[in-house]
Amino acid sequence: MMSKQMTGAKMVVQALIDQGVDTVFGYPGGAVLPIYDEIFQQNHIQHILVRHEQGAVHAAEGYARSTGKPGVALVTSGPGATNAVTGLTDALMDSIPIIVLTGQVPTFMIGSDAFQEADTVGITRPCTKHNWLVKETDTLSGVMHEAFHVATSGRPGPVLIDIPKDVQFASGTYTEKAKRKSHYQPQVKGDLDMITELAKAMEKAKRPVFYTGGGVINSGPAATQLLRELVAATNFPITSTLMGLGCYPASGDNWIGMLGMHGLYEANMAMHDCDLMINIGARFDDRITGRIDAFSPKSKKAHIDIDASSINKVIHVDMPILGDCAHVLEDLLNVWKSRGRKTDKENLAKWWGQINEWRKVDCLAFKQEGKTIKPQHALARLEALTKSHDRYICTEVGQHQMWAAQYLGFEDPNRWMTSGGLGTMGYGFPASIGVQLAHRDSLVINVAGEASWLMNMQEMGTAVQYNLPVKQFILNNERLGMVRQWQELLHGERYSQSWSEALPDFVKLADAFGAKGILCSDPADLDDAIMEMINHDGPVVFDCLVEKHENCFPMIPSGKPHNEMLLGENADTANAIQGAGGALV
């Protein structure tokens, strides 16, 4: 093993280069100045200067989710580190591999309440997969390489390395990307006997459904490929969580749409009535299950997951399979094929007949009438005008996010970046910057609500500085739409604090940053305005004024099972959420 003497700051840069990092999102400060000095003196790594550390972490997340490679953020001590906490928690909830490097006050000042000191490893311990405080320069490069290994192995997640300033200045021995085996080696192969049991259950199933999630996408392209092969070979219907959109193409024959609280009627009904549920890389989140004791009462359940703690956490399953989606799907396909590729075709045809009946409900139907743009219409037009493009979609959090999931179709994985688990307003804009940096020539759109977007709008500066043509498609209802919807459903239409009375002029705001602003309020102008947005070579803020009181349907009210969905136009929404459901979020 080669070893070289260098400063800790240089080690950081060298380790990033050795790990194949090409882009770092960051913001300098006193405790990371030596590292910034090293960044200044090299050309291998591009540093993207964000406007707020939260933006750096979300941008790293966007980069990671759209490429499958880990994202990297570099911030200073104290406030730099605390500003990174939301992004770390977001990445932990959605299993996104990112490496956050924080500066720290010198080791001899730790614990003295020094300027810009914070107990960063203490603060971030519950919101990282793992973190390290490096106290000796000699150990720094080893920790850097281990951090990449931990972030990307098993269930991916965020890691943080806290590096005191004296460790950055001091010299030590650099070790190359380690050949040494880390003790952290999650199990990837599933139990073959249990996989065989699942194959047998698939042969006998009358009403099967694949319930897929972000784990398929995290597992990588092979998992997606194998999943598509398995679906085609078995002709089973497939649904997905918000996180898993794109693992199976939206245009595919067996796709029955997203499931969950704002999922499609047919997907939720299929989940409720199925007799075999095959969960691949999803985690029975409360947005999916609704009322637990009424969740899919007639089914045998299989659960493929790389994280043992996800299995039997919420829903008891009959066939737990611990392993990586790609490895398990490969074995499952082989076992099922070698046993004769059997399915109960007769009952499967009846099942599809039932699903097609549910599809006739047409749960996403809406009427675009009059002079006000319906948000659903805006997204339907965005879909029509952009789906042929090499397109990546980010979202903020709220109604617009659910409408985007419902009305936009995803053909491939890694094309859809949304804050699922944590529900972080302000995620989408910086994430779109991360995506655009990784895909310079692609069309990157952030579907936003005006309230979410304002939470990290300072990143306009970043978009303009690096000429990133990110399209900020804001569905502006001058409301916190999802909060307003819940207040209508649960709080007697008392709209406490859920509207903004002092919104900026978004066109002027874009102009002030040196970007292009487009205002659209007339349905007749919408297509031309969207085309103008697409064709502009630079960042665009698209202010789409939409219907202010539109609710997002279908909806499973909290505390209700899947077969008690509220459907759009004719929904009786008064007192839709009652009893214990009112305490849920």
Next chain:
Amino acid sequence: MSPLKIKKGSTSHSAYDLRSTFGDEVERHTLAVIVENEPGVLARVIGLFSGRGYNIESLTVAEIDHTGHLSRITIVTSGTPQVITQIKAQLGRIVPVHEVHDLTVEGASVERELALFKVAGKGDHRIEAIRLADIFRANVVDSTLESFIFEITGTPEKIDAFADLMRPLGLQEVARTGVAALSRGAS
């Protein structure tokens, strides 16, 4: 004693099937967690219990292998079978955790706790205290004319019983180490 792993080559013996995972009975389990002896590892384990709302009845920790940088954390916890399964799985995914053993289900085990009792008194109380200490095989490790410190080793139940007896005899202070436990037989 084998680490918590899904057993290969068995259908009905995965770790999840050791017991009905969704029973309602609250059970007491003793877990032995072998961890990398690095800064913050105890905070990770304790943070897991407080963050997810699990119980800790007792917790002991000490280095057991200096060259291998390994420590052993013995945790006595309680919960429904589902919660116990979750605790073990959550412990298992902490990066510096090497092994998680549930001594309560992995065959017979031995549990011991050490405690120090300060008992002050005169006359009959003093005589009775030392007589009972003898019955419990407690050692006197400090003595003045008005007090004793007894050292006692045993199961937590034995130490509880001794405490109950000492209380009316002038018990002033107790220090307990928490449980240390090992599975019986060759590993």
